[in-house]
Amino acid sequence: MVMSELQLGLVALGVALVGGVLAYNKWQENQARRKAKDRFSSNHTDVLLDPGAAGNGATARRDAAPGVQPAPRIEPTLDEQEVAGRGEAETAGMDGDNAADGELARRDPVVPAGPVVEPPLTLLDGAIDCIVRFETAEALAAPLLWEAQQELLRRLTRNIIWLGLNARKGAWDALSRHSAGSYRVYTVGMQLADRRGAASAEDVALFLDGIRQLADRFLAVAELPEREGVGARASELDRFCAAVDVQIGVNLLSRDPAGFSGRALQEECDRLGMTLMGDGAFHLRDGDGRSIFSLSNLEPEMFSEEQLPMLTSRGVTFSLDVPCVADGNEAFGLMVTTARGLAQKLKGVVVDDNKAPLGDQSLDAIRAKITEFQAAMTVCGMTAGSPVARRLFS
Numbered sequence: 001m002v003m004s005e006l007q008l009g010l011v012a013l014g015v016a017l018v019g020g021v022l023a024y025n026k027w028q029e030n031q032a033r034r035k036a037k038d039r040f041s042s043n044h045t046d047v048l049l050d051p052g053a054a055g056n057g058a059t060a061r062r063d064a065a066p067g068v069q070p071a072p073r074i075e076p077t078l079d080e081q082e083v084a085g086r087g088e089a090e091t092a093g094m095d096g097d098n099a100a101d102g103e104l105a106r107r108d109p110v111v112p113a114g115p116v117v118e119p120p121l122t123l124l125d126g127a128i129d130c131i132v133r134f135e136t137a138e139a140l141a142a143p144l145l146w147e148a149q150q151e152l153l154r155r156l157t158r159n160i161i162w163l164g165l166n167a168r169k170g171a172w173d174a175l176s177r178h179s180a181g182s183y184r185v186y187t188v189g190m191q192l193a194d195r196r197g198a199a200s201a202e203d204v205a206l207f208l209d210g211i212r213q214l215a216d217r218f219l220a221v222a223e224l225p226e227r228e229g230v231g232a233r234a235s236e237l238d239r240f241c242a243a244v245d246v247q248i249g250v251n252l253l254s255r256d257p258a259g260f261s262g263r264a265l266q267e268e269c270d271r272l273g274m275t276l277m278g279d280g281a282f283h284l285r286d287g288d289g290r291s292i293f294s295l296s297n298l299e300p301e302m303f304s305e306e307q308l309p310m311l312t313s314r315g316v317t318f319s320l321d322v323p324c325v326a327d328g329n330e331a332f333g334l335m336v337t338t339a340r341g342l343a344q345k346l347k348g349v350v351v352d353d354n355k356a357p358l359g360d361q362s363l364d365a366i367r368a369k370i371t372e373f374q375a376a377m378t379v380c381g382m383t384a385g386s387p388v389a390r391r392l393f394s
Contacts, residue, residue, distance in 0.1 A: 119163050119172045119187055122387045127380075128237060129161070129189035130204070130230045132211050136220045139182040142175055148217060149188075150177075152210040158203050159191040159391070192230070194394055195245070198238035204230045240380065241392055244373045246322045248332060248366060250339050250358060251298060252348045253315040260346055262303075262311030268345055269295065272338060276303055281319075284338070290390070293320045293335040315348070323377060323393040326385030328370035336363060 124131055142164055153160060162175040164183035173181060190207045192199050199207075204227045215222040254260045266276075274282040274295060280302025281294040297303055298315035318339050325331040336358075339350045350358045374384040382388050 117165070117170055117172075123163060123172065123174060124161055124187065124189040125388050127382065128193065128388055128392055129191055130199075130207065130225065130233070131187060131189040132208075132222055132224060134186040134188060134211065134215065134220055134222045136184050136186075136218055139184050140186075140218055140220075141182045142179040143177075145186065145214070145218070146175065146177055146179065148214055149210065152213050153206065156190070156203060156206045156210070158199050158207070159194070160207075161189045161191075163187045191391060192234040193238040193241055194392060195241075198234040199231070201227075201231050204234070237392075241323075244323060244376055245393060246369070246373055248320040248322060248335075248370065249353065250318045250336060251315055251351050251353065251355070252318065252339050252343055252346075253298075253351055253355065254313070255347050255349060259312040259314040260316065260348070262308040262313065264346060265303075265313070265316065266308045268342055272342075276305065276308075280304065284334075290324075290385075291321070292325060292331050293318055293338075295319075321393065322370055322373055323384050323389050326383075328374050328384060329367050332367060332370055 119131075146162070149160075149162070163172040163186065164175055164179070164181060165171075165185035165187070166173050166181070167184070172187070173179070173183075175186075188211065190199065190203070208224050208227055208230070211222055212224060214220065269276070269282040272284065274284045277283050279294075279296075281296035282303065283291040283294045285291055296317050296319065297311075297313050298317050299313050301307070301311065301313075303311070318335050320328070320332055320335050322328050336350070342348070343350050352358050352362060377384050377389065382392065
């Protein structure tokens with residue numbers, strides 16, 4: 001069928017209009033990206049992303065000379081009620097976002113004046129986390145980001161922490177699936193090692209590729225580190241952790257062939273202020289609820305509220321997690337004193353792993369080792385019992 005000149009003209013006009021719309025959309029996208037980069041680009045060194053920066057990064061801390069204390073740092077902190085409610089981290093375990101502040105951020109987002117403050121080391125630390133700053137041109141709702149990152153990082157098994165910069169307070173909000181605020185500046189960190197070992201090359205790739213896709217989706221700027229360097233840091237950190245990851249055990253054996261009564265053990269632990277926890281052991285905890293040492297069954301069966309009244313055991317084990325207590329020798333002394341007191345009450349004997357009585361010479365050797373391991377942690381900027389240490393050795 002032959003088309004008339006009018007029809008041909010209309011077809012040509014339609015093609016031109018479609019092409020024009022596509023070109024205009026592409027131009028708008030490029031303008032948005034350029035605007036974001038111009039607004040958030042910075043020439044200053046980011047000490048969280050640059051492991052070689054002075055005083056930060058795993059390598060810098062580990063290369064410190066023995067006996068030299070790391071320089072003190074002044075970090076911004078979160079309000080107590082913002083930190084409260086952050087659980088043990090299943091990835092972040094981070095609740096407590098302030099809904100009222102979120103509403104203010106959505107109505108009247110504020111651009112931070114000057115350099116962006118760094119997250120406090122109690123939340124993210126460049127020595128043990130791969131940290132990426134994620135910045136958008138306009139305020140981005142935290143629930144929208146949270147849903148997207150769950151989709152893209154769902155296969156990742158490593159601990160992930162998201163923070164949003166509350167520009168009005170100049171402090172970082174720990175984010176969770178319950179957070180309701182909006183932010184222009186986010187920071188995300190993936191923990192590089194824990195007691196399962198170092199983050200694998202697959203972990204690193206999943207994390208960095210996921211963040212890159214998030215940045216593309218929300219037209220954000222995210223400066224990603226080289227994945228080979230991240231993997232090397234994870235391996236180095238894991239080697240260090242393995243070298244100082246020590247648990248001290250002291251056994252208490254029953255002199256009576258019938259063994260200890262579970263009911264008697266529970267009564268004595270209650271008297272000592274020890275609490276039976278989900279791991280099947282009694283724990284003596286400090287004022288902040290952190291475990292100082294634990295008491296578990298020497299037999300395979302774990303302690304439980306239901307079974308204790310009917311249970312008997314030939315012995316129990318006191319355990320001290322050296323990297324996770326602030327003053328290892330003080331905690332060890334308290335543990336030995338408690339074990340000896342319990343031995344008198346229950347007619348038992350305190351022995352080592354070879355079932356030999358635990359004498360002063362053995363105790364002094366153990367104290368020397370605790371001092372050695374905790375001093376090595378301090379030199380590397382990972383003080384025993386600190387939030388960083390408890391994250392690493394979990």
